[in-house]
Amino acid sequence: MNNTRLDMNTRLDMKRLAAMDAAQAARLLHRVREETLAGRTPPIAPRPEIDASWRRMARLGLDPDRGTSSVLLRRDELEQRRRGTLLAEVLETLSCGLAGIADASRQIMVVTDEHGRVLWREGHPAVMRQATGICLEEGAAWTEGATGTNAVGTALATHRAVQVHSAEHYVQALHNWTCAAAPVHDPRDRRLLGVLDVSGPASTFHPSMLALVGSVARLAEAELRERHRGSVERLRAVAAPILCRVGGRAVAVDVHGWTAAVTGLAPVDRIALPKTLGSGRVWLPSLGLCAVEPLPGGWLLRVEEDTARGGAESGAASRVVLDLSRPRRWTVAVSGAAGSWQQELSPRHAELLYLLALHPEGRTAAELAQDVFGDRTRTVTVRAEMSRVRRTLAGVLAHRPYRFREEIAVEVLRPAAPEELLPHSTAPAVRTAGAAR
Numbered sequence: 001m002n003n004t005r006l007d008m009n010t011r012l013d014m015k016r017l018a019a020m021d022a023a024q025a026a027r028l029l030h031r032v033r034e035e036t037l038a039g040r041t042p043p044i045a046p047r048p049e050i051d052a053s054w055r056r057m058a059r060l061g062l063d064p065d066r067g068t069s070s071v072l073l074r075r076d077e078l079e080q081r082r083r084g085t086l087l088a089e090v091l092e093t094l095s096c097g098l099a100g101i102a103d104a105s106r107q108i109m110v111v112t113d114e115h116g117r118v119l120w121r122e123g124h125p126a127v128m129r130q131a132t133g134i135c136l137e138e139g140a141a142w143t144e145g146a147t148g149t150n151a152v153g154t155a156l157a158t159h160r161a162v163q164v165h166s167a168e169h170y171v172q173a174l175h176n177w178t179c180a181a182a183p184v185h186d187p188r189d190r191r192l193l194g195v196l197d198v199s200g201p202a203s204t205f206h207p208s209m210l211a212l213v214g215s216v217a218r219l220a221e222a223e224l225r226e227r228h229r230g231s232v233e234r235l236r237a238v239a240a241p242i243l244c245r246v247g248g249r250a251v252a253v254d255v256h257g258w259t260a261a262v263t264g265l266a267p268v269d270r271i272a273l274p275k276t277l278g279s280g281r282v283w284l285p286s287l288g289l290c291a292v293e294p295l296p297g298g299w300l301l302r303v304e305e306d307t308a309r310g311g312a313e314s315g316a317a318s319r320v321v322l323d324l325s326r327p328r329r330w331t332v333a334v335s336g337a338a339g340s341w342q343q344e345l346s347p348r349h350a351e352l353l354y355l356l357a358l359h360p361e362g363r364t365a366a367e368l369a370q371d372v373f374g375d376r377t378r379t380v381t382v383r384a385e386m387s388r389v390r391r392t393l394a395g396v397l398a399h400r401p402y403r404f405r406e407e408i409a410v411e412v413l414r415p416a417a418p419e420e421l422l423p424h425s426t427a428p429a430v431r432t433a434g435a436a437r
């Protein structure tokens with residue numbers, strides 16, 4: 001053990017550990033953990049980020065001798081989370097950047113959501129089997145509260161890239177593992193999307209893995225940034241002709257407040273929006289009183305030149321036309337004071353809007369689940385789909401229950417032949433409505 005004797009002024013870091021004999025490094029980390037958790041002075045202080053995490057675990061009362069079992073997400077909920085995260089859009093980038101390297105180095109790549117749930121994993125087949133043994137598998141929870149100090153959980157807790165090796169893991173069951181993880185943020189608003197991680201047996205430890213994982217995470221954020229620019233350009237194409245017809249001052253912004261087009265105002269990159277925004281009138285600190293109208297992927301904000309002129313809904317949409325008359329192409333058109341816009345619908349969204357049009361009083365998530373799937377328990381799927389619908393139609397849809405707003409006139413254009421109404425649909429309520437005509 002003489003080779004591992006270090007004084008307390010020596011900084012313990014990954015490069016120093018990598019330079020040591022692997023067995024000696026493991027013994028040193030075990031002793032540091034043992035002494036620290038027992039409240040005694042270790043031979044060398046743990047790294048600050050590890051010490052801070054251990055302290056959090058102690059405050060939580062987490063048992064360091066516990067296992068790493070986790071209640072896995074149900075398959076439908078896992079798939080729903082995969083479809084609902086922006087990380088799905090850059091999964092290929094993440095995989096190309098790390099999965100091959102992980103496989104070649106006998107490790108695995110793991111991608112989690114912002115709640116620490118494993119969404120995807122790839123890598124060396126033998127290590128995948130070992131990872132299943134510690135519940136590092138799709139649907140499992142890997143927050144600090146669930147699994148103790150680990151790269152995924154600690155990156156989630158600190159919003160910083162971190163590497164955790166051997167006995168730096170709080171839970172003893174993970175001492176034969178090494179991992180490096182980096183958070184991935186939404187570049188539009190810096191919201192945490194999830195974590196990118198590479199994990200493997202402790203023998204695969206290398207200090208450069210942290211830099212590699214961090215670089216790939218930043219590459220994914222750069223791709224998301226480019227995708228956002230593209231969405232703003234598409235919003236600009238829709239908003240430009242509308243702004244040409246709008247008198248006075250107005251601006252088109254995406255749902256995060258990023259400016260796509262402007263008229264009569266000094267251009268700014270972004271406008272602060274309230275967390276909940278809908279059609280009508282709203283006071284914005286940077287603009288004053290504005291009339292708000294929905295656009296595909298954003299909002300039209302018209303500055304009220306005379307607050308006494310017009311009603312409370314002067315900027316609101318007033319009419320929706322749901323066109324289901326064609327067998328394979330369905331659209332929703334929204335018209336309001338400043339003009340109109342139209343958007344194509346996915347098969348599922350066409351079903352949901354049709355069902356809401358049939359029930360102006362509204363439908364709960366459980367009722368829609370029964371309508372679409374014949375199963376009232378499928379509420380997670382319904383809520384996720386309705387969340388996507390409301391991103392575009394927030395100004396014309398209300399919720400609790402889900403319904404078209406009372407002030408909106410809704411028209412449904414159906415095909416001449418009842419059997420051609422949403423012919424793809426297996427939804428019981430859609431088939432019943434079609435047969436009743």
